[in-house]
Amino acid sequence: MNSSNADSVTVSIKWGKKIYENISIDKNVAISELQSKIYELTSVPIARQKLMSKAWKGILKEDSQRNQFSGLQNGSTLMLMGSAEVVTKPKEETIFLEDLTSKNIAELGVVYPAGLKNLGNTCFMNATMQCLRPVKEFREALEQHSSSMSQDLEQNVTIATQRLYKELESSLESLTPSIFVSVLRQAYPQFAQQMPRGQGYMQQDSEEFLSTLLSTLSRTLVRPVGLSSIAPAKNVIQALFGLELNETLTCLESDMEPKIEKKEDALKLVCNITIKTNLVAEGIRIGLAGVIEKHSDVLGRNAQWKKEIRVNRLPKYLCVQFMRFFWKLTPDSQDHTGVKCKMLRPITFPQVLDAYEFCSDELQATLRVAREKNAEKILNEFRESDEKGAEEEKNAVEDMDMEDVAALEAAKSMSLGLKPSGIGLPVDFQVRANSQITQLIFNHALGRETMNCLLF
Structure with missing residues (x-):
């Protein structure tokens, strides 16, 4: 007999009133592989699976060692706890955009944003201009800027930026930003540097271009277009970024x-x-x-x-x-x-x-008000999730016989390493208390000034 056969056993898995027989398990597989196999059989998500057997101590955990399977023998029975996912068939078949033809996309009226063609190592500029494009207030400030090409190089850069975005908004095809590149290189010769032996323009740094562009626009875009006020900023760029x-x-x-x-x-x-x-x-x-x-x-x-x-x-x-x-x-x-x-x-x-941790004490105090409200919302979601999980486990236990219920309680006790807190108290009573304390610490970590009083 080879080693692979020796390491493989056939077991049964009992899940509520259902029994899955003749399940082959390799003793050398990872815990996650066994859990995935059980999920395929039962549709019980891995996070909800509680697996018990006489072959190991307590509930099998995800971080358990592989040698926990060494005690499994042919004919062993594994007991599974956990509720399955309820999968409902969608009322309408889902059709993904990438599966549509260009004709279908056109009929739906889907419009992709126009791109910018590379004019020879101008990818630094193209990427930066596309990155700024979604900023609505930025585009509105450019649209309302009134000026014309002149000897003022900074105004020329502003106008070229304005015209480039207008062309992008009205085009469905990729554009060649020749005018913008020409104006930019005229105003800032560092972006017109060429490689030796006529090999074309040199690569440039996108951050340097962004800083140069925003610095220029900060001196030309001073009206609060799209913003109720730019105070205490002195220009639109400072107000937005x-x-x-x-x-x-x-x-x-x-x-x-x-x-x-x-x-x-x-x-x-x-x-x-x-x-x-x-x-x-x-x-x-x-x-x-x-x-x-x-x-x-x-x-x-x-x-x-x-x-x-x-x-x-x-x-x-x-x-x-x-x-x-x-x-x-x-x-x-x-x-x-x-x-x-x-x-x-x-x-x-x-x-x-x-960005809360990067802020000054004064700014953190201002942010704390909204964060407290958000923390309450998160904790309420946690409580609802815990209550739903407890209800699912309760329903699953009701379908078990007394022997299986006793085995589950014993497995919980061994896995958690806890003793009952008192007569008649469940073995996970301390865990629920610790869970509530964790939520309290979570509140405090977010800056809550008042601590909740927990009554058990």
Whole structure:
């Protein structure tokens, strides 16, 4: 007999009043594979599965070791707890857009946004212009801007931007942004640099282009079009994308040195990327704190200062720059000048970025009011989910015989490692208490000023 046959056993799975017989299980498979197989048989989601057997202690958990199956023998019975998903057939068949022909799409009136053709390493510009395009207030401010081409290069860039977006809105085909590129290169020659030996225009940095464009438009778009007011901002760009930052410098080498505090405006937050950065919030956190070298008047020399930056005003649209390029020193090279390198590490970013931790105490106090209301909504959803799960388990237990109910309670006790809190109390009483305390801590973590009183 080979080893594969020796490691395979045939068991029965009892689920309520149903029994699935002659189920083949490989003792060496992962827990998740067994759970997937049970899901195919019963439609009980993996998250709801509670699997018990004399072959292991308590309820089989997802993080259990594979050798938990070693006690299984031919003819063993596994007891499954959990309610199955109720799958209802859709009233109408779902048809996906990608399955439609171009004729069907045209009949539905679906319009894809027009693209911009690459004029030779202009992808940095195309991507940035498409990124700004969904900002409705930005486009409205451009539409209402009245001027004409002149000797004023900044006004020319503004008009070229206005016309480019108008063309994009009225076209279904990709456009060639020749005029915009020409005006941009005339106003800012750094974007007209060419490669040696006539190999075309050089690649440019999209962040540098964005900063240059927004800086230009901040001096030309000053009317509050599409906005009730731009105060305290001085222009539309600052009102839509601007942050107010509080910077605090603390000398680490002398307590006599007073703190230095200043406020400054910015149009972005920077996500610094290191070999340990995985999330966009981690990268932003790195950029908002650090240690710098600065002159100390008290010490009369350069000293180490701790720098902390907090956001005092959030924008309606937050720009985050991924700082992927850095300067690497090359002391062993002939010129010792170093080289420009790119960090290719993938960074995960959420659909919703919570900027609360980056804000000043004053701004956090303002945000806390709405966050409290949202926390209550989340907790109510948790409670409804818990009540639904408890009701499903109760219904499943009602279909079990007394022997199976006793086995379930014993398995719970062994799996949770708990003793009953008192006579007549369920073994998971402490877990429910801990669950409520966790919700309380969750409230507190979101900044709740008042703590809920829990009565058991």
